[in-house]
Amino acid sequence: MSSRGGKAYSVRRREWLHTVLGALKTPRGASGAVMTLAVVGIAAFGPLFAPHGGTELLGAPFQKPDSNLPLGGDELGRDVLSRVLDGGWELLLVAAAGTALGIVLGTAAGVAAAYLRGVADAVIMRVVDVLLAFPQLVFVLLLVSVIGPKTWLLVIAVGLSHAPQVARVLRSAALDVSERDYVKAVEILGVRPARVMRQEVVPSLITPLMVETGLRMTYSIIVLAGLSFVGFGLQPPSPNWGLMINENRIGLTQNYWPVLAPALLVALLTVGLNTLTDAIARVALGVDRAERVIASEALGLEPTAASDVA
Amino acid sequence: MTSPSPIVVLEDLAVSLHASPDRVLEDVSLTIAPGEILGIVGESGSGKTTLGLAMIGYVRRGLAITGGSVQFRGTELRDLAPRQLRKLRGASMAYVPQDPATALNPLIKVGSLLREVLAAHGRSRTDADARVAQVLAEVGLPNADDLLSCYPHQLSGGQQQRFALAMAFACRPSLIVLDEPTTGLDVTTQRTVLDTVADLCSSYGVAAVYVSHDVAVVSELAHRIAVMYAGRVIESGSTSEVFGGPMHPYTRGLLRAVPSPKVGQRLVAMEGVPPRPGARPAGCSFEPRCPVRIARCKTEQPELLPTDSASHHARCLLTAGSPASATAAAFAAGRPLSDANGAKANGAPLLAIERLTASYSSAPVLQDVALAVDPNSCVAIVGESGSGKTTLARCVTGLHTNWQGEIRFRDSRLPAGVRTRSRDVLRSIQYVFQNPYASLSPRRTVGATIAQPLLHFHGRPSRREIDAEVSNAMRAVALPFELADRYPDQLSGGERQRVAIARALVVSPELLVCDEITSALDVSVQAAIVELLRRLQQERNLAMLFITHNLALVRSIAQEVVVVQAGRIVEVGPVEDVLERPQHPYTQRLVTHVPSLEVAPAT
Numbered sequence: 001m002s003s004r005g006g007k008a009y010s011v012r013r014r015e016w017l018h019t020v021l022g023a024l025k026t027p028r029g030a031s032g033a034v035m036t037l038a039v040v041g042i043a044a045f046g047p048l049f050a051p052h053g054g055t056e057l058l059g060a061p062f063q064k065p066d067s068n069l070p071l072g073g074d075e076l077g078r079d080v081l082s083r084v085l086d087g088g089w090e091l092l093l094v095a096a097a098g099t100a101l102g103i104v105l106g107t108a109a110g111v112a113a114a115y116l117r118g119v120a121d122a123v124i125m126r127v128v129d130v131l132l133a134f135p136q137l138v139f140v141l142l143l144v145s146v147i148g149p150k151t152w153l154l155v156i157a158v159g160l161s162h163a164p165q166v167a168r169v170l171r172s173a174a175l176d177v178s179e180r181d182y183v184k185a186v187e188i189l190g191v192r193p194a195r196v197m198r199q200e201v202v203p204s205l206i207t208p209l210m211v212e213t214g215l216r217m218t219y220s221i222i223v224l225a226g227l228s229f230v231g232f233g234l235q236p237p238s239p240n241w242g243l244m245i246n247e248n249r250i251g252l253t254q255n256y257w258p259v260l261a262p263a264l265l266v267a268l269l270t271v272g273l274n275t276l277t278d279a280i281a282r283v284a285l286g287v288d289r290a291e292r293v294i295a296s297e298a299l300g301l302e303p304t305a306a307s308d309v310a
Numbered sequence: 311m312t313s314p315s316p317i318v319v320l321e322d323l324a325v326s327l328h329a330s331p332d333r334v335l336e337d338v339s340l341t342i343a344p345g346e347i348l349g350i351v352g353e354s355g356s357g358k359t360t361l362g363l364a365m366i367g368y369v370r371r372g373l374a375i376t377g378g379s380v381q382f383r384g385t386e387l388r389d390l391a392p393r394q395l396r397k398l399r400g401a402s403m404a405y406v407p408q409d410p411a412t413a414l415n416p417l418i419k420v421g422s423l424l425r426e427v428l429a430a431h432g433r434s435r436t437d438a439d440a441r442v443a444q445v446l447a448e449v450g451l452p453n454a455d456d457l458l459s460c461y462p463h464q465l466s467g468g469q470q471q472r473f474a475l476a477m478a479f480a481c482r483p484s485l486i487v488l489d490e491p492t493t494g495l496d497v498t499t500q501r502t503v504l505d506t507v508a509d510l511c512s513s514y515g516v517a518a519v520y521v522s523h524d525v526a527v528v529s530e531l532a533h534r535i536a537v538m539y540a541g542r543v544i545e546s547g548s549t550s551e552v553f554g555g556p557m558h559p560y561t562r563g564l565l566r567a568v569p570s571p572k573v574g575q576r577l578v579a580m581e582g583v584p585p586r587p588g589a590r591p592a593g594c595s596f597e598p599r600c601p602v603r604i605a606r607c608k609t610e611q612p613e614l615l616p617t618d619s620a621s622h623h624a625r626c627l628l629t630a631g632s633p634a635s636a637t638a639a640a641f642a643a644g645r646p647l648s649d650a651n652g653a654k655a656n657g658a659p660l661l662a663i664e665r666l667t668a669s670y671s672s673a674p675v676l677q678d679v680a681l682a683v684d685p686n687s688c689v690a691i692v693g694e695s696g697s698g699k700t701t702l703a704r705c706v707t708g709l710h711t712n713w714q715g716e717i718r719f720r721d722s723r724l725p726a727g728v729r730t731r732s733r734d735v736l737r738s739i740q741y742v743f744q745n746p747y748a749s750l751s752p753r754r755t756v757g758a759t760i761a762q763p764l765l766h767f768h769g770r771p772s773r774r775e776i777d778a779e780v781s782n783a784m785r786a787v788a789l790p791f792e793l794a795d796r797y798p799d800q801l802s803g804g805e806r807q808r809v810a811i812a813r814a815l816v817v818s819p820e821l822l823v824c825d826e827i828t829s830a831l832d833v834s835v836q837a838a839i840v841e842l843l844r845r846l847q848q849e850r851n852l853a854m855l856f857i858t859h860n861l862a863l864v865r866s867i868a869q870e871v872v873v874v875q876a877g878r879i880v881e882v883g884p885v886e887d888v889l890e891r892p893q894h895p896y897t898q899r900l901v902t903h904v905p906s907l908e909v910a911p912a913t
Contacts (some may be wrong), residue, residue, distance in 0.1 A: 136869050181749035189766045190736040203753050
């Protein structure tokens, strides 16, 4: 509501917060959150605890772990532990920025298509179809290989690669919301479409938006790690997890830590985010199925845990 | 009833919320004989559905049967393992849910759904085919392959409900629980579904429980009635005893709120709302709302005791063993409407529709419709679902743009869409949606919802002006200003609809379009809303277009009625004329199908 402060006319309930808190109470959501937070914590605070500089040459290449280098050395004899601790924040920041861009663009396109229908819908969705024809990684590689691996370009490339997929999902969700009576009730006052979309439609899409954000974040990380692996991502010598996997795979037999540690962290983060997202989706969905369950259980159809006859 | 052995015997049944002492049902004792139809009536939240489900030994998640017994043909259901219960359900006892559209699995063809029930209860394939043919005939559906291979959404509401009935009757149960099965259907379809239920019960000796808030429907179908209030049966007896000579003040109140198709009368709503589980008063649950309460009611929980006959019980301190007049004094009959209400205004109509033809994509929905609404009058539009009533309302309000013809408002032509109408017209015509559960944004407080049109039409009013206008509008619909900070899901259905009306009123419209605004509400709440609209119409000189499928309601609110069938107007005229002397066969059919509460008083 655009009105001035005051409690009666301005409040939008923090529905998303209820959903997230509800998801965190489930074992699925809690374990997902723990995994995600662990990796995010390492990425965020790791640099403070790194025993050495990430680019200092301290030992022999692929040196085995010892007391000085707890996870051994990498291809140039740099401290693996320090590089792992220091190598996450940039990756995660770029992934988050790319995801945010993709979500914003995709939502705008999807909601506009669903709400405006007609020509706007046809044009937007055909553009989306064309973009969807490119595999996501190929699309990003195309942009980055033409212009060169700049950080800002990585954000834009990742964002653009997400947008069409987000638009698809949000369009179908918005189609349903756009037909709801409470949206019509605002429309009927003659409120401009852009305003109706912003104030009524988008806030109702908070659940699919949360789920989509979680999902897209995992893809961003995978795409960025993949880009780093083929050399088009964040550039050396500053450490990052995707790059480390590529640089050090030749020394896998001498010291597996420089490959294993970043790979484990990326895996843990994607699994954690996915699990958390899944829990959120389940909590958000688990509301409206009650009647069908009752109807079929009452006809003796499904094995049921719900017949609580004491 | 003097039948041999009852199908269901409930004794002191109690159902509670899990992990809390709050009881949803308590002290419920009932018996149902073979072939008998028991009607359970009461407002939303009174425990009707919980009781209906408890009869087949089922409770919803979060609830548990915590006391008493449920016997089905002599077997105690509480002693059975879930597996044994499952075997009984569907086979010997069945349930028909309120909304077949949500209850039928949308991904399975209806024929397969029906066979699934039979297969689940051990019928062989050939046996099942024969039974499918039989049961379809029983519920009046053709046994055609193209029907059986439909998915639920491809069927009409009436067909869906018949399929739900067919699934319930498939295995020849001896008990069937019907939970408001005709709420979403129009009168004609409702009539055939009700007749089907009555036929099946009498032909096969099936005991039926019919749960509904629609007192008129129940009165036509049920042999016996149990009136529920706050989780207890507060009155029971034969239909003629309970509806002909109600004893409990609550039952009397409920009956007075029912509109009659025969006489135009003021509907009288009951004050207050039913107490929620856990917040029930120590004494009689109805005491806070009761017009005839005495001091003892506050502290003493009345028993369900016989009143004027051995079979007619009521749970009221005033009526135990006394004649019906004990609580009658405070209930004068509904007052007939005064003539002033029907005064015809002279001069040009506020809204005039001529040669209106509307369509969805290419399918015509309205054809050659013409009608006029005078200032300060109420025109009712009546028709079955799918007759084009709502499309008509949406053409007038500018939500539906695909129409030809002429709609004139204050004698100037209205353009089709909302975007092309002037702000003044948009402000002057306000629309109240059918379903208050859908028309209020769940993310806005009541205050924010009501203030929204105000902010849109009046630019940037000061905080104090908004407060004043919002509280005015809320006062007009009898809502306390404190509710301005609440969200819709914290309100009852009736309160939500009042909010929706307040939202329409806050910008002082001249024409209010009401689209089936009471169809989602309880009768007693409906009565309050209708009375509210009548008062507002007089106080604010509102003109109204009142769309409804409920002919009885028309009597209580409108001066003129327009009957619509399949997109065409078939009859127009003053309410009395049309309802008492319907000319068109369609109107005559509608009038005869209206369920009415006409019970011979018990002698």
